Amino acid sequence: xxxxxxxxxxxxxxxxxxxxxxxxxxxxxxxxxxxxxxxxxxxx
Amino acid sequence: xxxxxxxxxxxxxxxxxxxxxxxxxxxxxxxxxxxxxxxxxxxxxxxxxxxxxxxxxxxxxxxxxxxxxxxxxxxxxxxxxxxxxxxxxxxxxxxxxxxxxxxxxxxxxxxxxxxxxxxxxxxxxxxxxxxxxxxxxxxxxxxxxxxxxxxxxxxxxxxxxxxxxxxxxxxxxxxxxxxxxxxxxxxxxxxxxxxxxxxxxxxxxxxxxxxxxxxxxxxxxxxxxxxxxxxxxxxxxxxxxxxxxxxxxxxxxxxxxxxxxxxxxxxxxxxxxxxxxxxxxxxxxxxxxxxxxxxxxxxx
Numbered sequence: 001x002x003x004x005x006x007x008x009x010x011x012x013x014x015x016x017x018x019x020x021x022x023x024x025x026x027x028x029x030x031x032x033x034x035x036x037x038x039x040x041x042x043x044x
Numbered sequence: 045x046x047x048x049x050x051x052x053x054x055x056x057x058x059x060x061x062x063x064x065x066x067x068x069x070x071x072x073x074x075x076x077x078x079x080x081x082x083x084x085x086x087x088x089x090x091x092x093x094x095x096x097x098x099x100x101x102x103x104x105x106x107x108x109x110x111x112x113x114x115x116x117x118x119x120x121x122x123x124x125x126x127x128x129x130x131x132x133x134x135x136x137x138x139x140x141x142x143x144x145x146x147x148x149x150x151x152x153x154x155x156x157x158x159x160x161x162x163x164x165x166x167x168x169x170x171x172x173x174x175x176x177x178x179x180x181x182x183x184x185x186x187x188x189x190x191x192x193x194x195x196x197x198x199x200x201x202x203x204x205x206x207x208x209x210x211x212x213x214x215x216x217x218x219x220x221x222x223x224x225x226x227x228x229x230x231x232x233x234x235x236x237x238x239x240x241x242x243x244x245x246x247x248x249x250x251x252x253x254x255x256x257x258x259x260x261x262x263x264x265x266x267x268x269x270x271x272x273x274x275x276x277x278x279x280x281x282x283x284x285x286x287x288x289x290x291x292x293x294x295x296x297x298x299x300x301x302x303x304x305x306x307x308x309x310x311x312x313x314x315x316x317x318x319x320x321x322x323x324x325x326x327x328x329x330x331x332x333x334x335x336x337x338x339x340x341x342x343x344x
Contacts, residue, residue, distance in 0.1 A: 002101040003168040010106045010164040011091070014113070014157050021153055022269065029067030029276045036282040038063035043071075043275065 067275035075268045082261040089254040097251075106165035108254055112262040113161060117154025118186070118221050120266055121147050125193075126218035129211035138281060141207035144214050145197060146273040150266060151217075152190040159187060170234055177233035182224045189217040203284075 001007070033041060068076075090108035097104035128144025131137075162180070163173040174180065193213045200206035228237045247255060 002096070003103045006164045006168050007091070007102060007105050010109055010161045011087075013160055013164075014109060017153065017157055018265070022272075025269070025272050025276055026067065029272060029279065030065065032276065032279045032283060033065050033067070035286070036279050037286065040282050040286075041063035041279075043064055043067075043069040 067272045067279070072268060072271055075264065075271070079261070079264045079268050082257075082264055086254075086258050086261040089250075089257060094250050094254040095248075100169055103165060103168045104251075106161055108258040110158060110161040110165050111255070112258040113154050114158040114183075115259060116262045116266050117151050117158055118183075118224060120263060121151025121154055122186070122218050122221050123147075124270070125151055125214045129214035129218070132207055132211045136207075138203075138207075141203075141210065142274060142277040142281065144210060146270055146277050148190055148193050148210075148214060148217075149273060150269055152187070152194060154262075154266070155183065155187045155190060159183060175234045177235045178227040178231040179224055179233060179235040182220060182227055186217060186220045186224065189213065189220060193217060 086108070090105050094105070094108070096102045100107075124147035125144050128140045128142075128147055131140030132144060134140075159180075162183075166175070167173050193210060196209055196213060197206055200209060227233070228235050
């Protein structure tokens, strides 16, 4: 495969950024949910 | 006999239907599984199955990442930011502000990745990581505007003022997107013109399918992330409103214990900016999340 380094860097950086962001949002959501009264926590 | 059985039978059901303990729901779980499956297929198509380009060779594989990222962040992300901003300026409810803020954060992430993947694609194809080309420059401007949007939200405490300023910056950022789109036609630069023309495309069948599949995949990932991010923003609002109520109740109890006649003045003073915002013009944002139907309905 030609230019494998650029391709790996592109997909690798994207994967790390997206996974980090997803982790951060989900973890913070789980943490903060405990501080919200149950009657105000309703998803469809 | 029946009276003792009935509560035991209904108790587990009541526990199961308790409030969620995260930003997830059945909808997001299904969507997440679909997004993950699509991402696996997208990676297989983009990295293995689709053929190399005649001119670019394997560097074209970055095309299946860079362009969907740019379109999802620029059009979907900034488009929703614009809709949320207009919606807030029109309706003045927290739902639109939270929608705009959530979309802006995702647009920032996707635009940042667009710049990075574009640079990595540009190096083997153009021979340079960066060029002050109109499209690249305007995309960098959009990225800076989205950083400014986020910085402004962090710096402004009054929720009403924050939402109004955010909406203005959001619309400013949205105005940049048509310029990015048209820049390759208006000015001569290094960036090529529109890659996909529905009437005359140079891509062959499998490459075209890979490209469109990548577009849909990143759009699904974006929507999944948006729902989670919106719910997180909603929870943040709830925590802020709840802690404010607690502070007021605490001060009220203190005032009653001290035997003073009226707690309203001291409660307002204790709550500082947040308390005054809740009872003043900012109340639309500070207390509107209590109208749960609007938020819940919008999130899902």
